[in-house]
Amino acid sequence: MSLFLFKRFVTLIATLIGASIIVFLVLEILPGNAAQILMGPDAAPDAVAALAAKLGLDQPAWTRYWHWIGGLLTGNLGDSYAYSSPVIDLILERLALTIPLALLAMTFTTVLALLVGVTAAARHNKLGDVGLMGLTQIGIAIPNFWFAILLILVFSVQLQWFSAGGFEGWDEGVLAGLKSLLLPALSLAVVQAAILARITRSAVLEVMREDFVRTARAKGVSQRAVLWRHVLRNALIPVITVMGMQFSELLAGTIVVENVFYLPGLGRLIFQAISNRDLIVVRNCVMLLAAMVVIVNFVVDVLYAVIDPRIKAHDI
Amino acid sequence: MTNTPANTPLLEVTDLVRHYALPRERLFGTPPMVKALNGVSFSVRPGRSLGIVGESGSGKSTIARLVMALDKPTSGVIRLLGEDLHALPKDALRKARRNFQMVFQDPYGSLDPRQTVERIVAEPLEALGETTRAQQRELAGESLVAVGLRLADLHKYPHEFSGGQRQRIAIARALITRPKLIVADEPVSALDVSVQAQVLNLMQDLQQQYGISYLLISHDLAVVNHLCDEVCVLHRGLVVERGEPQHLFAHAEHPYTQALLAAVPRAEPVIAS
Amino acid sequence: MPLLEVKDLHVQLQTQRGPAEAVRGIDFTLERGETLGIVGESGCGKSITVQSLMGLLPSTAKVSGSIRFDGTELVGLPERAMCKIRGDRIGMIFQEPMTALNPVHTVARQVGEPLRLHRGLSAAEARKEVLALLDRVGIPDAASRLDAYPHQFSGGQRQRIGIAMALACGPDLLIADEPTTALDVTIQKQILDLIRGLVAERGMALILISHDLGVIAQNVSKMLVMYGGSVVESGPTSSVFAERAHPYTRGLFAARPELGTPRGARLATIKGSVPELVDLPKGCPFAGRCRYTVDACHATCPPEVQLPHEHLVRCIRLGEIAAEESIAA
Amino acid sequence: MSAVPAAVPGTAPGQTSGFWRRAMHHRSFVIGGVLTLLLVLAATVSLAWTPWSPYEMDIASKLQKPSAAHWLGTDTFGRDVASLLLVGARASILVGVIAVGIGLTVGTALGLLAAARRGWVEEAIMRFADFSMAFPAILSAIMMTAVFGAGIVNAIIAIGIYNIPTFARITRASANAIWSREYIAAARACGKGSFAITMQHVLPNISAVLIVQITIRFAIAILAEAALSYLGLGTQPPQPSWGRMLSEAQTMMFQAPLLAVFPGVAIALAVLGLNLLGDGLRDLLDPRLARAR
Amino acid sequence: QGRKDSMVIGMALEPPGLDPTAGAASAIAEIVQYNILETLTKINPDGSVTPLLAESWEVSPDLRTYTFKLRRGVKFQNGEPFSAQTVKFSFDRAGAEKSTNKDKRTFANLSTQVVDDATVVLINKEIDPDLPFLLGQATAVIVEPKSADANATKPVGTGPYKLDAWNKGSSVVVSKWEGFRNAGSIKLNKVTFRFISDPAAQAAAMLAGDVDAFPRIATRVVPQFKANPQFQVILSGSRAKTILSINNKRKPLDDVRVRRAISAAIDRKAVIEGAVDGFGVPIGSHYVPGAPGYVDTTGVNPFNIEKAKQLLAEAGVKTPLELTMTLPPPPYARQGGEVIAAQLAKIGINVKIQNVEWAQWLSGTYGNKDYDLSIVSHVEPFDLGNYAKTDYYWQYQSKDFNAVYDKIKTTGNAAERNKLLGDAQRILANDAANVFLFQPQWPTVAKKGVKGLWKDMPIFVNDLSTLSW
Ligand SMILES: Nc1ncnc2c1ncn2[C@@H]1O[C@H](COP(=O)(O)OP(=O)(O)OP(=O)(O)O)[C@@H](O)[C@H]1O
Numbered sequence A: 001m002s003l004f005l006f007k008r009f010v011t012l013i014a015t016l017i018g019a020s021i022i023v024f025l026v027l028e029i030l031p032g033n034a035a036q037i038l039m040g041p042d043a044a045p046d047a048v049a050a051l052a053a054k055l056g057l058d059q060p061a062w063t064r065y066w067h068w069i070g071g072l073l074t075g076n077l078g079d080s081y082a083y084s085s086p087v088i089d090l091i092l093e094r095l096a097l098t099i100p101l102a103l104l105a106m107t108f109t110t111v112l113a114l115l116v117g118v119t120a121a122a123r124h125n126k127l128g129d130v131g132l133m134g135l136t137q138i139g140i141a142i143p144n145f146w147f148a149i150l151l152i153l154v155f156s157v158q159l160q161w162f163s164a165g166g167f168e169g170w171d172e173g174v175l176a177g178l179k180s181l182l183l184p185a186l187s188l189a190v191v192q193a194a195i196l197a198r199i200t201r202s203a204v205l206e207v208m209r210e211d212f213v214r215t216a217r218a219k220g221v222s223q224r225a226v227l228w229r230h231v232l233r234n235a236l237i238p239v240i241t242v243m244g245m246q247f248s249e250l251l252a253g254t255i256v257v258e259n260v261f262y263l264p265g266l267g268r269l270i271f272q273a274i275s276n277r278d279l280i281v282v283r284n285c286v287m288l289l290a291a292m293v294v295i296v297n298f299v300v301d302v303l304y305a306v307i308d309p310r311i312k313a314h315d316i
Numbered sequence B: 001m002t003n004t005p006a007n008t009p010l011l012e013v014t015d016l017v018r019h020y021a022l023p024r025e026r027l028f029g030t031p032p033m034v035k036a037l038n039g040v041s042f043s044v045r046p047g048r049s050l051g052i053v054g055e056s057g058s059g060k061s062t063i064a065r066l067v068m069a070l071d072k073p074t075s076g077v078i079r080l081l082g083e084d085l086h087a088l089p090k091d092a093l094r095k096a097r098r099n100f101q102m103v104f105q106d107p108y109g110s111l112d113p114r115q116t117v118e119r120i121v122a123e124p125l126e127a128l129g130e131t132t133r134a135q136q137r138e139l140a141g142e143s144l145v146a147v148g149l150r151l152a153d154l155h156k157y158p159h160e161f162s163g164g165q166r167q168r169i170a171i172a173r174a175l176i177t178r179p180k181l182i183v184a185d186e187p188v189s190a191l192d193v194s195v196q197a198q199v200l201n202l203m204q205d206l207q208q209q210y211g212i213s214y215l216l217i218s219h220d221l222a223v224v225n226h227l228c229d230e231v232c233v234l235h236r237g238l239v240v241e242r243g244e245p246q247h248l249f250a251h252a253e254h255p256y257t258q259a260l261l262a263a264v265p266r267a268e269p270v271i272a273s
Numbered sequence C: 001m002p003l004l005e006v007k008d009l010h011v012q013l014q015t016q017r018g019p020a021e022a023v024r025g026i027d028f029t030l031e032r033g034e035t036l037g038i039v040g041e042s043g044c045g046k047s048i049t050v051q052s053l054m055g056l057l058p059s060t061a062k063v064s065g066s067i068r069f070d071g072t073e074l075v076g077l078p079e080r081a082m083c084k085i086r087g088d089r090i091g092m093i094f095q096e097p098m099t100a101l102n103p104v105h106t107v108a109r110q111v112g113e114p115l116r117l118h119r120g121l122s123a124a125e126a127r128k129e130v131l132a133l134l135d136r137v138g139i140p141d142a143a144s145r146l147d148a149y150p151h152q153f154s155g156g157q158r159q160r161i162g163i164a165m166a167l168a169c170g171p172d173l174l175i176a177d178e179p180t181t182a183l184d185v186t187i188q189k190q191i192l193d194l195i196r197g198l199v200a201e202r203g204m205a206l207i208l209i210s211h212d213l214g215v216i217a218q219n220v221s222k223m224l225v226m227y228g229g230s231v232v233e234s235g236p237t238s239s240v241f242a243e244r245a246h247p248y249t250r251g252l253f254a255a256r257p258e259l260g261t262p263r264g265a266r267l268a269t270i271k272g273s274v275p276e277l278v279d280l281p282k283g284c285p286f287a288g289r290c291r292y293t294v295d296a297c298h299a300t301c302p303p304e305v306q307l308p309h310e311h312l313v314r315c316i317r318l319g320e321i322a323a324e325e326s327i328a329a
Numbered sequence D: 001m002s003a004v005p006a007a008v009p010g011t012a013p014g015q016t017s018g019f020w021r022r023a024m025h026h027r028s029f030v031i032g033g034v035l036t037l038l039l040v041l042a043a044t045v046s047l048a049w050t051p052w053s054p055y056e057m058d059i060a061s062k063l064q065k066p067s068a069a070h071w072l073g074t075d076t077f078g079r080d081v082a083s084l085l086l087v088g089a090r091a092s093i094l095v096g097v098i099a100v101g102i103g104l105t106v107g108t109a110l111g112l113l114a115a116a117r118r119g120w121v122e123e124a125i126m127r128f129a130d131f132s133m134a135f136p137a138i139l140s141a142i143m144m145t146a147v148f149g150a151g152i153v154n155a156i157i158a159i160g161i162y163n164i165p166t167f168a169r170i171t172r173a174s175a176n177a178i179w180s181r182e183y184i185a186a187a188r189a190c191g192k193g194s195f196a197i198t199m200q201h202v203l204p205n206i207s208a209v210l211i212v213q214i215t216i217r218f219a220i221a222i223l224a225e226a227a228l229s230y231l232g233l234g235t236q237p238p239q240p241s242w243g244r245m246l247s248e249a250q251t252m253m254f255q256a257p258l259l260a261v262f263p264g265v266a267i268a269l270a271v272l273g274l275n276l277l278g279d280g281l282r283d284l285l286d287p288r289l290a291r292a293r
Numbered sequence E: 001q002g003r004k005d006s007m008v009i010g011m012a013l014e015p016p017g018l019d020p021t022a023g024a025a026s027a028i029a030e031i032v033q034y035n036i037l038e039t040l041t042k043i044n045p046d047g048s049v050t051p052l053l054a055e056s057w058e059v060s061p062d063l064r065t066y067t068f069k070l071r072r073g074v075k076f077q078n079g080e081p082f083s084a085q086t087v088k089f090s091f092d093r094a095g096a097e098k099s100t101n102k103d104k105r106t107f108a109n110l111s112t113q114v115v116d117d118a119t120v121v122l123i124n125k126e127i128d129p130d131l132p133f134l135l136g137q138a139t140a141v142i143v144e145p146k147s148a149d150a151n152a153t154k155p156v157g158t159g160p161y162k163l164d165a166w167n168k169g170s171s172v173v174v175s176k177w178e179g180f181r182n183a184g185s186i187k188l189n190k191v192t193f194r195f196i197s198d199p200a201a202q203a204a205a206m207l208a209g210d211v212d213a214f215p216r217i218a219t220r221v222v223p224q225f226k227a228n229p230q231f232q233v234i235l236s237g238s239r240a241k242t243i244l245s246i247n248n249k250r251k252p253l254d255d256v257r258v259r260r261a262i263s264a265a266i267d268r269k270a271v272i273e274g275a276v277d278g279f280g281v282p283i284g285s286h287y288v289p290g291a292p293g294y295v296d297t298t299g300v301n302p303f304n305i306e307k308a309k310q311l312l313a314e315a316g317v318k319t320p321l322e323l324t325m326t327l328p329p330p331p332y333a334r335q336g337g338e339v340i341a342a343q344l345a346k347i348g349i350n351v352k353i354q355n356v357e358w359a360q361w362l363s364g365t366y367g368n369k370d371y372d373l374s375i376v377s378h379v380e381p382f383d384l385g386n387y388a389k390t391d392y393y394w395q396y397q398s399k400d401f402n403a404v405y406d407k408i409k410t411t412g413n414a415a416e417r418n419k420l421l422g423d424a425q426r427i428l429a430n431d432a433a434n435v436f437l438f439q440p441q442w443p444t445v446a447k448k449g450v451k452g453l454w455k456d457m458p459i460f461v462n463d464l465s466t467l468s469w
């Protein structure tokens, strides 16, 4: 296991270095200059130049790259051009929303998908199965921003159970915070849950054909218990593989959903920062997202081994 | 080994060793090894058949893979018709393959479910690349008839056949290049007794008809006894005993062979009702 | 009252090509401590028969007839009640030791599951029991291997674990569905010795399925020969082996290569192959493949003919066969 | 030698005619096929004819309810929604076909290569897949549009690129499973090279997995285009696409909810059709299931 | 509705910082101006200029010297006193070499002299009768030397409110400053600015009751509130001019007939309907109704397709003429662009729409002047001067206009100035320098009980001191 962890760690670092180069290069060729954007169209040219110098935009790319990497390692990411406050603070503030949001959405996705997938598999080819799978077909076809508005229409405008968006921070209490993340998480989760439910169903059906299921039933374990205790865990390998991929899609989806619910999250920060050419923010956020995805994939790999004892490190 | 060689051997295996390195468990230190074969030698003369028996994991399939040049030995030499198989260049090896073919254990897994019987049977020809499509079809048909199937079966898919019929298809595929040697790794162990009998009879007939030699791998002593002129008993990657089956089974000397024989249940009822 | 009494058991399965009678009218009884073997070609319905005893068939299967187990009618018994019997009063060992165990649960958990389920033991108590069971079936150094996973055991050891699981609650009836087909001879011998010992020791009834006649001969006192979903011959093992009254039984015995036969001798084969269940003929299932077939064979399913020693055969041509045999001799 | 094969009910030699005959009896294939055909038909018809010009504005009659003149009503610019839907089908098909095409060709090729070569090639390809997975479609689309400007082409490329690792991973996993089959060993014993084996044995046998994945990815691509349109990065005006219609209608959800319903339903039907078609195709192409249903 | 002392105000965009002297985003002023930071003068809803931190001022006849009398006893929120020195500091800082003030040029032309603690004299190098107005804008806020550099995150001013919290990406909270010179007149104790950019989300937030008032809400969502008795809708005039800017140097747009043809092809009514859902007033030149010296020039190039086609033909333009239209992100541009493209198609001009972000617009369109057509709202109250700059992005050049504009700059007499302004407007209209589309009206949606909202908006501010329930 230690060797496996080491190897995996090395590739993880290599991936991150690759990502950092790509991110830096792509942002390097972006047209438009942060100083000009910040100053607006009618600003005096020398004012713009002064700002550019202040922001360090006049140095060569190579220097700035090293500067950035050095900063990444020491935790000093520099100051946002636009907010003129430390990027690290900005990002941490936003993460306090985006991570709980993504986790909540992932939880919804998982719970919904497992419930629907396992139930459908248990009623294979019966009415319940057909009905649930029909629902997932619809679920797959719904764009998340559209579903988000629908949720707002019903739960905020009509029923007034939730506010239509916004996030007051965790100071108001964990419950209040979760409440304002509920609808966004749900609208993020619905498509992913539909996809995952279909995958769960087929994985469960596959496992249900295995011999050990019969063995378990021969011991007197009831159908339901067999499903949840014996079948599900074996079906989890394909399920978590897909979950790993979905996590990155969820993270990306937050860009859209945070917009609809005007949540101060990482996704919106990136989107705004790109249009502001606040490259220092973009660069670090994109890097962070990439790192999160890479780390989630790493976790998924480790989870394989946790779920299935047969999988030794080297099989991965 | 009791017989003096009448002519040059068809297949000659000398000091075959195959060790598998398992992936390292830790960063530094030698990776663990599985010593599947530890110096096996035997030879097969033209038209004669050799059986290899042994318990699970004794290295039987490893021998088959090495002889078929699907895997490289750690050391040792395999000569087919005097040529060192593992030293042949790629192209020459492909040409040489017409002389040795293989029949696999699992009649359900060894036929591509998405190909027609025609394509399956003609595959060795196709790989050789010396014949046209039409010739391949014709030869495939002939081969199929030789194993007791019908021409009409050419257009069917494997799933439309029973286990015994599938094993016939596999044999037809092995037969199509008129090989001198067929390596059969447990060709009947997945089959039912009655079907097994059909396949064994077929193999016997083909041997007589075409002068094929078999390298038959099995854990069923009776099957080997039925088909082979000579038997090697394999134990932990070594040949512990060899000889004519009749003789060997009657006068086993090595304790492992004896244990093996003792374990075979006799079809004589012992419990009185 | 016999422990198990099966009368006119029919099982209909839903296949891709429509409904198929996989088991068509089977009768047998089994007393406590008695051993019964079932032989027959692959696909003749052996497993379906025993799975119907356990209520393990897919939900689309239709079972009719009567299965009385210790006075309880199992046909139509609700799933809940059936769960109480499975694993407690009837234990089952399966063919494939490699796939019959759940790969993601520890051995202790799997073997302990029936104990916790039926005996209501706590995890710790179950663990103690499991240890004893694993010792009993001969897992070396069982104490240290309780928390190991199935893939860490060899095939023979896994089969032993399967046996321990089936025996956990001390069942009255043990069903072994081809328990050794996947194992090589030396290990097969160990396993069969183990089962035989346990049966003798605990006085369980045993149903042993195998298509290996040697295995049957060595392990059971009476046997059924199945073909095409019905029993074509049944009786005491010694009697069936001696008489081989049904043409199919003969074919089966003759097809088996045996050590000691001279090389080059041809094996007798049964021509044709087992018919698919959906297109089984109306009359005798073996009609058509049988040398002695006459028109009457196709008409109806032959009735049982009683031979000495409670030996039953379903064939209408016994006389002719006997006559031919005596001529040949 | 006496064994005569039992009569096996099988398919006639003429396979192609049999395929269509079977296909016509396959419920999901037929329904999915009809829906997909309608989608293609809508796109094709729109090239020649639409009830109204999709670019013709009549601001005076904006936001009308469905009527005989405007079957599905009009949008905020007074354009005919039905015509927009017809023309919008083109963009959706384009996005789906090309984005999935990119992912399928490149990703599958990489996955097959990884499975065939194993060792460091496989390791490198899979790490590359992990790496590109780190840039979700929306993220790369945002970055690409920032560099090259917004437009459908960049959206398609971004979605396509994201599809590559998905297909690569799935292909590799299934291909590895196929490579461990005995019929592959048989082909190798015949002297076939990795390339021939990959094309003749591996690819056909993973086609079922690929087909299902294609239909799912197609659906996701259409949705991704919608999300990008929502952010203003997808199809550019005046070219309509379902995604853009949806994102425009989204601002009108409180006043004219029907505007958001029509493109939504269109997307749902297209996705449903493709999924059903995929399921059907998978069954029909599998000789083992040929007789089923 | 009971008495409430807090309010939530919606804003479409979040400011990048809170220092209006360092950044140009109008969102900065919308939060801080008049609330936290104050100016010498105050611009009122009607466009008039009245004293704020100054008590009064005098202008020399040559319009070059301004003498401001300052309010006494005013303190900054950090306790420092406000005086002539702070004014000098602020203006010198704004005009300094390193300054990043948007109006740096204005301040660079000023020299500020302290007469006594309560008197400053400003001497302007150029003549600008509008100086009192300029000094009421956010770029001219008076800052305190010790705290000035931290204003972007912790603004310290003399205004009635102080910053409580800035939840980045979400909201800014300000609360009443008890030390304000006139604290008694301030009704609201706490005001939250919440940032919601998505139009549907804006509507949802209003409907769900999360936001009490939303100035400059997206026009798309306004109609539904008009009919809703729980809400009030206020339409305020502005000094903004939404125009279809034309690259006057590009062929064939350098031909005045082509530009006139484009003007004549555009139905402003439909554009207003399509771009801002009817919330706009047609204009004919770069000047808006309500501004001093306005003349109606909408009749100069009236909507007339036949005329437009004829003009194109006269200019010898072969149709279809391919032009690109570069559109920045705001809805008025994106939606208006679609409408205009459809209208130009009718006279044989094929417009290719290119949507860009502000960043690209600024560097490509504005900076490199690489465009044919664009749509932008020019929000500076008085910016005719841009037509006199030859390098401005529309690259308009006219000797006549420059002559008139030079006179405007030096004319102090209102009547004379207004006449000159009228001339300038007519020149621009005749030259069809750009297509002048409309003066936008900013809709404000608020709950019924909200009082004191500005009716007109010459500049973008949210004057909290007037608000109450
Ligand atoms: N690729 C491999 N990597 C590592 N070990 C291997 C590999 N292939 C085979 N072995 C090991 O080599 C030994 C011999 O294997 P082989 O398959 O030849 O046995 P066998 O005699 O054919 O057994 P069986 O009767 O079960 O088929 C076994 O211990 C097996 O685990």
Ligand SMILES: Nc1ncnc2c1ncn2[C@@H]1O[C@H](COP(=O)(O)OP(=O)(O)OP(=O)(O)O)[C@@H](O)[C@H]1O
Pocket (backbone or CB within 6 Å): C013, C014, C015, C022, C040, C041, C042, C043, C044, C045, C046, C047, C048, C049, C058, C211, C277
């Ligand atoms: N779930 C099922 N659905 C449909 N048909 C089935 C099902 N299970 C088994 N069958 C069919 O029923 C017949 C009898 O099967 P069964 O498993 O009892 O055979 P068996 O005698 O145990 O054979 P083997 O020796 O191969 O285990 C076979 O033809 C099989 O294909």
Ligand SMILES: [Mg+2]
Pocket (backbone or CB within 6 Å): B060, B061, B062
């Ligand atoms: Mg083997």
Ligand SMILES: [Mg+2]
Pocket (backbone or CB within 6 Å): C046, C047, C048, C177, C178
């Ligand atoms: Mg069975």
